[in-house]
Amino acid sequence: MLNFKGEQTMIEIKNISQAYGNTQVLREVNLIIKEKRITALIGANGAGKSTLLNVAANLLEPCAGTVLLDGKDIKEMKSQDIAKRIAILKQTQHLNMRISVRDLVSFGRYPHSQGRLKDEDEQKIRQAIEYMNLKEIENKFIDELSGGQRQRAYIAMILAQDTKYIFLDEPLNNLDIKYSVEMMTILRKLVKELSKTVIIVMHDINFAAAYADDIVAMKGGQIMKEGAAQDIIDQTVLTEVFDHEFCIANVYGKKVCVYFPPEDKSAKGDAINE
Amino acid sequence: MQTLKVTKDKKVNGVTIKRISLFLIFIILTVLSLMIGADNNVTIGNLIKMDDTAGQTFIISRAPRTIAIILTASGLSIAGLIMQAISRNKFMSPSTSGTTDAAMLGVLLSYLLIGKQPHIIQVIFAFIFALCSTILFMTVLNKIKLRDAVYVPLVGMMYGAIIKAFTTAIAYHFGALQIVSIISLGTFNRFTNFNLLYIVLVPLFLSVIYATRFSIAGMGEDFSKGLGLNYKRTIFLGLCIIAVISAASFVTVGPITFVGLIIPNMVSAFYGDDVKKSIFDVAVLGAVFVLLCDIFSRLIIYPYEVAVGFTIGIVGGLIFLIILFRRIKYGKQ
Structure with a gap:
């Protein structure tokens, strides 16, 4: 993908391998992340999804391979410059920190301001807070918030960081269904309204099916299959990825995965047919 | 608008x-x-x-003493604040993690190795020992993962006591017990000059400038890296700030316990854990607390005075116990 200046604008993952001790976590992974879309990384536990995300965001140095961010090797970039382009949110467990929502959001300006907030930074902070509907609770401490509010506060921080890419590591963990749907709706809005590129590690295959544009299915440290969500949510593909029988149903025109084996074996297949 | x-x-x-x-x-x-x-x-x-x-009297005795109190108290409070932020533990402080005791060992060794020497050498010795000891303590603490943060000051005090015992043993062997008993008393009534304390201004200045970095580092390593902050460098800078403050204040006024522990805890009850937001209040409240204790120490047996270290030890100890029991009572928040 080229922008009008003819520069490459994308994230390209080339031949990435990673190992912890003798365990090979990633094996020569190649992936190009498409712009202005939500890409979901799915797979069983230990498939290497989170590791891949961490490597792509430069939180983890791979044993081999390169990550190209907008055409440049990420290893040769300053961490501050990377943080201006990629924002990453990992599973959040800072519950013992008493930080107000506003302070948290202002941390997002660190790559730009180095801790000294200018008018422009204050403005971005205010916009992010308003965009995520946090105005009323901006002075509350994050340990006083509900799970959904807290997750929204973290997203506001990422918005204040003002990056093109947003990486999320299982953001739906510990969220009620209501807040999970809210979170995914927000992410769709970010892609549509703010032209963000979102890469998200997910556990719930149905959320990926419903909200992601592209899905990357991983198994054993390798990419099994990648493509548009419609193509990946497929009985044979998923059965292979998860080592488990799947059944794809069609509800409201959306594909839904059913992964409970039928009690009566002969009933199997009733729900198929799209 | x-x-x-x-x-x-x-x-x-x-x-x-x-x-x-x-x-x-x-x-x-x-x-x-x-x-x-x-x-x-x-x-x-x-x-x-x-x-x-x-x-x-005012210029030679009174003013330097008051300035010494303010610098020591604010310094130690901010050292505690930063220590608590970067270790993500509300119960860390220079006097409850062996830092002060290591500074004492450093001072004793500087006496034994070089003999009488300018205070700046003592500060350098105290600084090196305080820094190494704090790094050691924090590394061990990260490895053993205590069940509850409440145990941290208790383990820290035990660790400090071991260093202290070691210091005493060395002093005993070399017949320097008197030196230990002199340097282990916290008082603003020493006839030393307090000029050395102005060193504390440097780390105080740095902690105000880098306050946001310490807050972010307190959110964790991955969080910091995600924002492009050099986590390891920030932690090391924080440890250096803590060690300089502890060393300079130990050499000039002796051990002042509990201040670095209780003051940041009292302030964070109001303003939360953002270093930038609370650093000013921590400095002022620390000064207020030690000024009060010092005034009390000077009035209680007027015209003589009690070493302020005793007063702070007793009052600070009580407040520490209150914080500790509240923490146990209201659970792990």
């Missing part, structure tokens, strides 16, 4: 009032601290009249 500003001011009002009153108390105590002493000549009236003896 105008209306937005007004509502914002209203919200901030409560905080501002608290801040201003704390600062007023600080000013009053500073003046009191300057006026109290065995020499009754030192009154504001005499000072304005440019009375010679009063002026001399």
